[in-house]
Amino acid sequence: MTSKEIRQAFLDFFTSKQHEIVRSAPVIPADDPTLLFTNAGMNQFKDVFLGIGSRPYTRAADTQKCIRASGKHNDLEDVGRDTYHHTFFEMLGNWSFGDYYKKEAITWAWELLTDVWKLPKDRLYATVYKDDDEAFELWKSETDIAASHIQRHGEKDNFWEMGETGPCGPCSEIHIDLTPDKSGAALVNAGRPEVIEIWNLVFIQYNRDAAGKLHPLPAKHVDTGMGFERIAAVLQGKTSNYDSDVFTPILKKIGDITGKTYGGSMESDTDMAMRVLADHIRTLAFAIADGGTPSNEGRGYVLRRILRRGVRYARQLGQNEPTLYKLTEVLCETMGDVFPELVERRQVIEQVIKAEEESFLQTLDRGIEIFNGVTEKLKKSGGKVIDGADAFKLYDTYGFPLDLTRLMAEEIGLSVDEDGFLANMKEQKDRARKDRKEKSAVAEESGEWTIFAETLKTEFSGYETLEQKSRIARAKKAGEKLLLVLEKTPFYAESGGQQGDSGEIETDAFSFHISDTQKEGDLVLHIVDKITDKESGDAVAIENFDLEKLSSLEADAKVNAETRGATARNHTATHLLHEALREVLGEHVQQKGSLVGPERLRFDFSHFERVSEEAMAQIEQIVNAQIRMAKAVKKHADVPFEDAKKMGALAFFGDKYGDFVRVVEVPGYSVEFCGGTHLDNIGEIGLLKIVSESSIASGIRRVEAVTGKVAEDLFRSDRRKLQALRDTLSAQSEDAVLERVQKILEEKKELEKEVEKLRLELAASALDGLVKNAETLNGVKILAAEVKVSGADELKQLGEMARSKLGSGVLLLGAALGEKASLVAAVSDDVIKSHKLQAGKLVGEVAKVVKGGGGGRPNLATAGGKDPQKLSEAIEKFKEIVTAALA
Structure with missing residues (x-):
């Protein structure tokens, strides 16, 4: 069976058992502040289990997209190291909301596995919670599993909890023995790939509160979860999830890109790296498709960690350019029919991942260099633990998440002082908090x-x-x-x-x-x-x-009514701007900060690249079109949170909401949670003008805009300046102004080239005299002088000319360029060979005199310094070094 057939067979089976087939919830839970990611199939039904929500059906089944890369359920560290853990996976599940319970769940699970899928009964084991006698007896009475294959286990393995708080209860797991001789009884729940769990039947009957106390739920429910990747591998006769057709197309694509071949070895670094990439692209693509964005906090930081971990493994496969984003295509081909959001948002997924890869690659090499320096020093001293301050520097300066540093350390037999890292992190946060506090007189x-x-x-x-x-x-x-x-x-x-x-x-x-x-x-x-x-x-x-x-x-x-009114204009305009950004750039756009005052508005949002001028113009046009519609602004006070969500109000992770909220609505366009002050009609904004768009952090952009009278004044000011420019240039129109300015700039550019050419000719002429008067020692000419040039590039050109004119010899030219010194050294090839003199080493040593440094090739090198007053000393130092070498 193919993986697609397996997935469909599961859904068809439960359709026959009168289950409603429901769509997967997004992996980004917009309305559950207790979760970074959807980590189980039951997340979308949490309100039903708590007795505060309902559905029009009592039985359901689906395949749920899940991410387990943070918190209690975190499989990130195991990915690639084994064959069956993943940060992203599909959870095939069936549910009963106060309908059937343990008997039906156990009976149907056994029926699907053994009657429909024909799994060998003598290889299956059932586990139950240690004191769940009911489930134990049902396995004996309702199935024909061997009694010796029913095991009792403790809370760690057979009591299921979604998180620290929430619905929970005892569970019964089904494991399959993949050992050659069916000897895996002792390996059940031992974390060994020879015997793995394939289905978990959870009997939800409690709610755990913040104090850890269990409270019986109003009704008992069933929540089952079967790892799709695991069951696909089992049914296809594979011992590794990565050998099933869920992953083989991705691994083949990785091989095509890298020139490597996947061999499935647990010892091979290449195979492990390929498994990591195959896993991580799924997590990143599905998270971004559902509105996630890599960032420095919350779920965004988890995604950034995963992405940077993937970049590092791609580097191990010889990739020095963005690679992960190239895997999106094959993922869309293999999973896009089941999860169309991948196809719909493919462009955004690729752009976000590529931009993040490019950003991290800029600092990766330098970070690896620093890491290698730290570890080499550590090994020389006999140490085994990387200092927390060094690990924090890698994180803070070069973007290395702690787990990436830990991973690299483990590969060479070292560990990391994680307590020290956290202490440095705390110190930084404390400093930031102190700075913020000092800024506030209150x-x-x-x-x-x-x-x-x-x-x-x-x-x-x-x-x-x-x-x-x-x-x-x-x-x-x-x-x-x-x-x-x-x-x-x-x-x-x-x-x-x-x-x-x-x-x-x-x-x-x-x-x-x-x-x-x-x-x-x-x-x-x-x-x-x-x-x-x-x-x-x-x-x-x-x-x-x-x-x-x-x-x-x-x-x-x-x-002050005037400033309040101006502030309200900008705040209401911010809501329109937010919606327009999402409309043009995509729903991944989320507010990351704002400043609303009487003079201007500032809006920070998640986005992976610079917003083009064309897109900004479109956004501005959309907002002003809305303003011209002059809609009344509806302000809904004390709305129950759930009702506000039903209204379509945007709710993002990390925002704090009470049981009752205030909602500001521009009918037919924008609905947001907001406690600020707003206009009664958007027509009062008058006009919005975007004045700038910029980056303030990786993945975070900033737009600044003005409205109303301030926008009018800006247009008026710009118009006056343009008219003054027209008058100055004697231009009849705006187009004529542009043509005239372009012509002036072109003429200026040509004149600068001519001036530079003449200056270089004059310098070259003066160079003839310097070469003629060069000293000679043991047959080698020595030229060292201070010259006048317009820039470092011109000095380098002069150095190359001097080297050519000098013939066999050594030279140094120096120039004062404002408050800095610039140097160029050259050595002819025969002198390099006969006296071991190298321009790079010479100029580097001499540059110390002018408080600088530099280097380059043996025959030509440059340097710079902060003290042009000591150029003459540098020249004398050069003569001393060369004379000693030639003596």
Whole structure:
């Protein structure tokens, strides 16, 4: 049977048992913050098992895409080392939601394996949880398995849990004995390839809470999982998953690319590397197809680790250029009919992987060089453990994940001080945290609050009004600022990328100018930078202000309407921009940060390459087309989280959501979770103009834009500048301006070439005199002089000319180029041979005098330095070295 036939036979069997065949859930779980990746078939049914959700069916079956490369279920370290662990795999499964239970699950599993697929019964073993007498007896009564082939095992092997918390219960596994003489009874659950688990029947009856306590579920369920890759290998008579037709097309493609042949050996480094690539491309392709992106945090970091691990193994196969992305084609050919998302998103998958490969390859060689230097030094000292600081340097500077360094160390008999690595990681995070804290005047203040009321949480009224009468609850001086807390406020505190409001808070006696609004827990902090005595009109120094004058005072809080409105324009525009980016670039685009203020907006998002000017123009056009439609903005408050998801609100891993959320909707276009302030109608934005697009980190891009009056002012300013340019160039149109500028640039380029040619001719003329006056020692000419040139390239050209004119000899030319020194040395071939003098070594030694370094070929080499004042000393040093060598 082919793997496709095996998969279909499984689904057909359970269709005959009245199961609904459901689609695989994405490997990127958008609505489960407890999971980085979908790691089991039951993930999409978790709400049913917990009793908080339901389905229109009580029996289901499917093939589920799974990734196990993080957390409790992590098979990454075993991939390639054995024949049956994978970071990505398919899980064939059948479920019962409060319908059938242990009896039917056991009976049908035995029927499919032995009656339909004809697996030999004497090679099958069943395991049950140590005290699950019910399952033990059912295996005896409902199947004809040999009683001696039913084994009891403990919690480690026969109690299934999806994660640290959640649905769980005892399980019954089915193992197959692949030993030649059927002697594998003692190898069941021993982690040996001779006897492997092929199916796990999980009987879900508990929910484990955060404290580890088990609670009975409202109804009992069945969740089974059969590793598709394993059963395909077994049914095809293979002892290795990689020998089945699930992997052989990928391995063949790897062989075509690398010129290697896969032999299936467990000892061969080549075969192991090929297995790793065959596994890792599946994980990367499916994750990216479902919206994942390599990055430096969360699931993105796991994907980056896997990809960089793959790049390193590709290097072992002799590949010095991007390789993994080339395997996407064969994956689409073999799995695209079952999982069409691979074909639909093939271009994105290839682009993301290729870009990541190119990025890591830029630092891989240097990282390997540093690693080799560390290990050579370690071996000389007799050490066996790579220092944590060195491992952290490889991670922080060269992008080597810890597990990659560990892997490379293990290959040469070394280990890594992982505690030291984590300590260095913590120090870096602590420093970053400290830096962030020091940037916030609010955060660094530790002074005591003066309490006027018992308010422990500020009530925010700013969605409905920009003015609010309230009472001052707390106050504190923070350096040159005064912090005020009101019982109720219309001021929006900085959050979710939106800057805090500014405005005024007034009492009968004082006016407090609010320059910013921040949060501290549940309190909203109004930051006062100026106090005015309303009676006298005089400014009051904050350091001299008596806080007791605030006691129980009523206050009138007024938000600056102009800046709030401008900020709202930019925030609503950000939502439109986000959707337009996803529409043009793809659904892999996810928000990675933002800044929304009255003057501009900044939006950071996941993307693997520079966004073309054409794409940016299209994005801008889409946003402005939406603005012209002038749709009313719907703001839904206190929406149950599940209801918000049903509305289509975007939910990304890592974002924190409560049970009730606020949703901002532009009907028919954008729906997002958002607690910020927004316009009532998108037409109020007026206009959006993108001003820049750039990279801020690997896989993260940034767009900056302006809206409304600021955008109008920008267009007006650009228009004035263009008109001034037209007048200066006497051009009749914008096209004429471009033509005229291009012509000027071409003329300038030609003139520069002519000037450079004349300068070089003058320098060459002066060179004749220097060559004529060169000293001679033992038949060898020595030329050392300082010359005037316009750049290092010109100096090198001059050095080559001098070497030609000099004939048999040694020369050094030096030049002061601004605040730097530049040197070129040359040695004729006969002198290299007769006196062992080499230009590279000479110039490197002399460059030390000018506080620099350099090198090159034996006959011509260059160097640079930071101290042009010492060029004359460098020239004398050169003469000394050469004279000593020729004496």
